[in-house]
Amino acid sequence: MQTDDEGYPGWTFVLDEYAKEDYKNLLNDERWNRLQTNALLDKANYFKKVKESEDEFFKTAKTALKANTKAPNLYQQIKTHNPYLSKQQQDYSISLKINDSTNAAYHVHLPKNYNPKKKYAALLFLHGGVRFSQLAEYQIPQKNLGGWNRFYTKYAALNEVILVFPTANKTYNWMTSDDGFFMIPKIVQQLKTALNIDDNKVFISGHSNGATGSFSYLMKQPTPFAGFYGFNTHPKVYTGGTFIENILNRSFINFSTDQDYYYPPNANDTLTKVMNNINADYKDYRYNGFPHWFPEFDESEPAYKILFTALTKSPRKPFPQKITWEFDDNRYGNIDWLSNIKLDTLATRKREHKQLNFKIEKELKYNKQDSLVFVNVDKQAFDFPRKSGKITASYEENTFTIQTSCIGSLSITISPEMINLKKKVKVYINDKLYFNQKIKYDPQFMLNNFIKTKDRSQIWVNVINLKI
Template sequence: MATFAHAQDYALLGDSCFQVKNYQAAAENYELFLEKVESRSNIIAYRAAKSWSLLGNKEKALVAVKKYVANNYINRYHIFGDQLTKEPIFDLLKDDARWKEIIAGVFEKEALYRQAEQKKVDSLVAYQAALEKQGILHQLNFSGNVASVYHQLKTYSAYPKINRQLLSMQFKFNDTLHNSFSVILPKDYDPKRKYPLLFFLHGAVKGNTRYTDYSDTRDTTGWNRFYTKYAAINKVIMVYPSGNRDYNWMFPDKGFYMIPGILTQIKNLINVDDDKVFISGHSNGATGSFSYAMKQPSPFTGFYGFNTRPEVLTGGTYIRNLLNRSFFNVSTDQDYYYPPAAHDSLNKVMKELHADYQDHRYNGFPHWFPAFNASEPAYQLLFADLIKRKRNAFQPNIQWETDDTKYGRCDWINITSLDTLASLAPWQKAVNFKITKWVKLDKDDEAIVVDTVKNGFNYRKRSAAVKAHYADNTFRISTSRVKSFKIYISPDMVDMGKPITVILNDKVYFKGKVSYDKNFLIKEFTDHLDRSAVWVNAIDIHL
């Protein structure tokens, strides 16, 4: 049977024979694969070892195990000594001195690897700690009067010199858990100069259980190669965080604070242009990017997504929130994650709302579009869009809706409590559309279109909303189901020497001067390290 197989079919034939318990044919095919196709395949050597062991052929099983160990590798995700000792199939070998010698060698190799890994982690953590001691939080002096503190924050540029282009850093979730993220600086990074920054959020978070100690150059290659290329050309800082099924940017909500938290951590050390901070992502990461646009846009300028599912999974998708920012979508016609017809419907909704929204369609490509070289033009468009954008944290018009006060803030408006039993204002209407077609993959991974009936968005909770505008020291606010909110004040918005008027639902609610509050200013700044949007006080509104 095996001698008639084509070389590329040996492994497949071996797998087929193993499934039907023809272990002799399976072992022979695996051996032929190692001999004629790829002698250093650790996976096939392992399957050969299992097959020979099940046949009771100790000698050939030991030879295959030696090949497996010789061909194998150790990295922080792949430690294989325990795998061998706990595998019942190898019980036949476990009293043999040769087996014990092999296993002892494996454990020795793994112990040396762990020691080297720990030394690397300790070095990276020490470097991060040394940098943080030179960061803005250690350098600022808040002892002066409020005017001098304000001026100091707005003009600060005494960032430390950094002698590495790639920084591997850790973000702590709590006292026992952390994950890593990498920061890639422009080659000629100058701490006196402000730089744009772009987060890339990876996909496949739902099945990932890892907590990483460090990040490395693997973030910059493969599917991310075009981020590396165009970030370098445009002198953009790239940031690659690590997410998993518990702490991520999509679901559940407990990890959503991670990206704003990492941004604050970076701003402590690196001269980031606060008005040019962006998020991009692929798949689950693109859904994450979209979710930050919907739930927490204040620190960011614009949002990008490749093969996006544009939906908030932790609450309502209040699509009008995108009127405060922009979203640049890259979709493909064979994507099973979200169908092209649904993107077309969303695009129509966005045009009707006059939102700053783009959808760039690439036909003939599946969900994993960034793997293809044909995706490069999309990255060129992305960076061309990114470079020209600048955040206006003091924009005169805000529409904001939320069902969770944790995400009540957009720039200078913050909904602090909801009145969900109140009636909706006529202008607070849900936006939705129907999805009737979905793309699925058949058994041959070919894209097929199937019928479905789904809403574009799900609204799981009651929400509150605000429409706000200011000009000439006057704020005009309309509310719906809002119990209380704050208006944040900056000298970049109003004349602090003149009275401020708040007209709430067509009635004058407040009129008077608002002074600088030093404690408020310091607390706001140390929470976000935003040198562009420096808030000096807030007006509390209670309905």
């Protein structure tokens, strides 16, 4: 079977869930049975080719990184690790295992003339409507590169950026459920096994529910990423508390419109003031006269110019000298060189451990005449359903200074680009000295961490585990 004009394989129209209803008048015709048999064969052949393409995508040169290598040499080997090969295609459908019974697929679009010896920025786009979407078995270029995403395609080509398009559904997504939140970091790790990605230039963008997902990774799991973008964002974490000060570790650019039912312009204005008050790297660009589906319009193109200009000039700092982090779920007690932070929910919250919030008093709603009107509401911008812990930490001249509230334990991962390994490292927590020793390379720890993250920039050589 051939593909249709939109690129979908012909067998999908015979085998998909709507076929029995769409072609109910043909179901008793023996020719329909033959068509179904041929469609099943075509489907099997199609997925065989997808698997062959995926195998080629992940094929790399054989290289050996061994823990028994002299530690400083192993560090340099990881830093310069490049087993990457040329790719036969520009577009790939790659499978992603969700669990033992569920799989999805994401689409990878490479720059033209991809060169495996060169490092590339990568941008992951998160789609909206997660409650009504389905996990894709396969991906096709026509679905992702045109339409609302046409400007991503255009400016990614101009700037030689790798584009990645994951899929989500009601159960496994990046907004309403933590069951699928692992998907995006997992995709990044998979991509780094196959492509020469610049670890300090991995970004997330999205529209609507996807923009809220982008904001959620900023709030909960920003370590692998350099920056975050959103079109028509609802800036809120739906699975727990929204700890605004976490943005201080990265940045966010929002593209909002004045006719958006998803999040009102007055709330965006208040959020911008809150972000300015804490000196966050946050910008909101307002486009007047446009509804929630702003990316559909040609007038949205200037926003993409802003996005890609920022993307090329905003690399991640892999070893920031200061970290501010708040969380209410131990799964997200990790940020750059702070890891495995555990909550102490029985501890007394410190006075300075305050939650930032604001009230939303007006929202845009569609009335019975299908007109968008302001309605009065009385609600808080953010929810805080669980007790949180907060930590602020910094380092200078081999000394780490940490303040905590409702934290029971934590780990500090060490890089030779942060400290002098020939001198003792001191760690002060809440003004008390907890550690005062030299740190050595641990080759096995270094190698295990690299295997886990595939990060060639943020390389950890040892760890300090501390119980408060």
